[in-house]
Amino acid sequence: MKLLREQLFYLSILTTCFLPLLAPSAGADVKPQKENYEPDYTTYHNVSSLETEIQRLTKRYSDFIQLNNNYKSSAGQSQLVFRVSNFSSIAGSLKGKVRIFLSFGEHAREFFPVESMLHFIKNITDGVSQDTNKTEGLKFSSWVLNNFDIIIIGMANPDGRVYIEKTQNYCWRGTESGVDINRNFNWNFGGQGSSSNPLDGEYRGPHAFSEPETEVFQNISSIFVPDAFVSFHSGVRHIYIPFADSESKQGRRFPANKVLLVRLARHISRSSPSRLFKFGHAYDLTGYTADGTSFDFMAGHAKIPFSLAIELWEHRHHRGRSCFDEFNPENEDLQVGLAIFEWIFEK
Numbered sequence: 001m002k003l004l005r006e007q008l009f010y011l012s013i014l015t016t017c018f019l020p021l022l023a024p025s026a027g028a029d030v031k032p033q034k035e036n037y038e039p040d041y042t043t044y045h046n047v048s049s050l051e052t053e054i055q056r057l058t059k060r061y062s063d064f065i066q067l068n069n070n071y072k073s074s075a076g077q078s079q080l081v082f083r084v085s086n087f088s089s090i091a092g093s094l095k096g097k098v099r100i101f102l103s104f105g106e107h108a109r110e111f112f113p114v115e116s117m118l119h120f121i122k123n124i125t126d127g128v129s130q131d132t133n134k135t136e137g138l139k140f141s142s143w144v145l146n147n148f149d150i151i152i153i154g155m156a157n158p159d160g161r162v163y164i165e166k167t168q169n170y171c172w173r174g175t176e177s178g179v180d181i182n183r184n185f186n187w188n189f190g191g192q193g194s195s196s197n198p199l200d201g202e203y204r205g206p207h208a209f210s211e212p213e214t215e216v217f218q219n220i221s222s223i224f225v226p227d228a229f230v231s232f233h234s235g236v237r238h239i240y241i242p243f244a245d246s247e248s249k250q251g252r253r254f255p256a257n258k259v260l261l262v263r264l265a266r267h268i269s270r271s272s273p274s275r276l277f278k279f280g281h282a283y284d285l286t287g288y289t290a291d292g293t294s295f296d297f298m299a300g301h302a303k304i305p306f307s308l309a310i311e312l313w314e315h316r317h318h319r320g321r322s323c324f325d326e327f328n329p330e331n332e333d334l335q336v337g338l339a340i341f342e343w344i345f346e347k
């Protein structure tokens with residue numbers, strides 16, 4: 001129990017790092033629309049600059065970041081899986097660290113979470129960089145690196161992003177062939193909160209785990225045995241507690257660790273500026289159900305004690321059918337949206 005309390009404390013603070021300062025994604029229409037604004041790839045990263053940047057950081061900070069290039073998409077693109085920790089801290093003590101598993105970029109059109117991932121990792125590496133002179137930064141980075149063992153899927157669905165770069169269809173959500181990998185998991189797979197229609201944004205694929213992009217989720221959950229999993233999205237500002245699937249909604253099913261999960265979600269929400277983030281069971285917070293999701297799988301099947309999905313950003317007055325602006329800030333607002341750390345230590 002003491003361990004759990006400690007984990008809860010660490011987890012809530014760490015997870016808070018991803019919340020930014022600033023219409024649900026259901027019924028997803030993925031046809032191209034006239035956009036109000038589009039990403040400028042000198043501000044936003046594209047697939048190639050993301051990969052370059054992660055490779056650069058993992059080379060330069062090899063004591064703290066290890067890249068695993070074995071996990072690839074259907075088209076053979078790296079999913080940018082890397083592990084962040086102080087690997088030299090007290091030999092063999094990686095075991096005592098809180099193990100966190102974070103997933104970004106499951107949905108192609110949600111660029112913002114992937115930028116958050118990069119912002120976070122840069123914050124950590126800037127802190128330990130010899131070039132900078134920020135004691136505050138070093139303190140924070142050391143705290144994270146010495147207490148956590150973090151595995152990150154930096155870009156779960158690179159093919160979907162490549163598809164968007166090729167077509168400029170910013171409504172695209174799935175893989176290149178249109179499978180929503182966040183409906184492809186073995187948890188109430190095939191339920192009504194997903195689609196059997198390959199043209200639908202929530203197309204679940206022919207069977208559970210049909211997509212190679214999901215292998216990394218299965219392997220890490222069983223090999224790494226995480227204490228916590230978080231799947232990051234954008235479109236609203238919500239913190240979802242499992243479950244999201246239609247069967248759970250019907251039976252009001254909760255994960256085993258409900259009490260602590262609610263406490264964690266509440267803590268994260270209260271730490272967010274102006275308590276912007278709503279939290280609750282996914283099927284209560286949204287007007288829809290989602291079957292076969294990664295975070296339900298992690299909670300229900302892989303039995304990871306703390307599993308959440310967090311939607312990081314919303315356009316408060318979004319109207320119409322344009323997509324890029326529904327899920328991502330304008331180029332000039334991206335940095336403000338990402339400037340997420342300032343308020344954590346204000347408490």
Ligand SMILES: *[C@@H]1O[C@H](CO)[C@@H](O)[C@H](O)[C@H]1NC(C)=O
Nearest residue numbers: 041042045046047048049165
């Ligand atoms: C990706 O963005 C960079 C700028 O960061 C640009 O030089 C490059 O051409 C872009 N790559 C593609 C494939 O669009």
Ligand SMILES: *[C@@H]1O[C@H](CO)[C@@H](O)[C@H](O)[C@H]1NC(C)=O
Nearest residue numbers: 070071072215216218219220
């Ligand atoms: C994932 O796990 C399976 C089963 O243990 C293994 O065969 C496969 O090589 C693993 N994938 C990677 C990329 O390590």
Ligand SMILES: *[C@@H]1O[C@H](CO)[C@@H](O)[C@H](O)[C@H]1NC(C)=O
Nearest residue numbers: 086088089090128142145146
């Ligand atoms: C990593 O761990 C080693 C050994 O415990 C320690 O000397 C070093 O200061 C740590 N690095 C950081 C950045 O905290």
Ligand SMILES: *[C@@H]1O[C@H](CO)[C@@H](O)[C@H](O)[C@H]1NC(C)=O
Nearest residue numbers: 129130131132133134135136
């Ligand atoms: C680094 O810190 C030292 C001591 O606080 C200070 O004198 C120096 O100006 C700082 N250098 C930079 C580049 O900020």
Ligand SMILES: *[C@@H]1O[C@H](CO)[C@@H](O)[C@H](O)[C@H]1NC(C)=O
Nearest residue numbers: 123126127136137140341342
């Ligand atoms: C990273 O974020 C923490 C938390 O807000 C902050 O204290 C630290 O200074 C940041 N590090 C750098 C290098 O900006």
Ligand SMILES: [Zn+2]
Nearest residue numbers: 107110233234
């Ligand atoms: Zn999403």
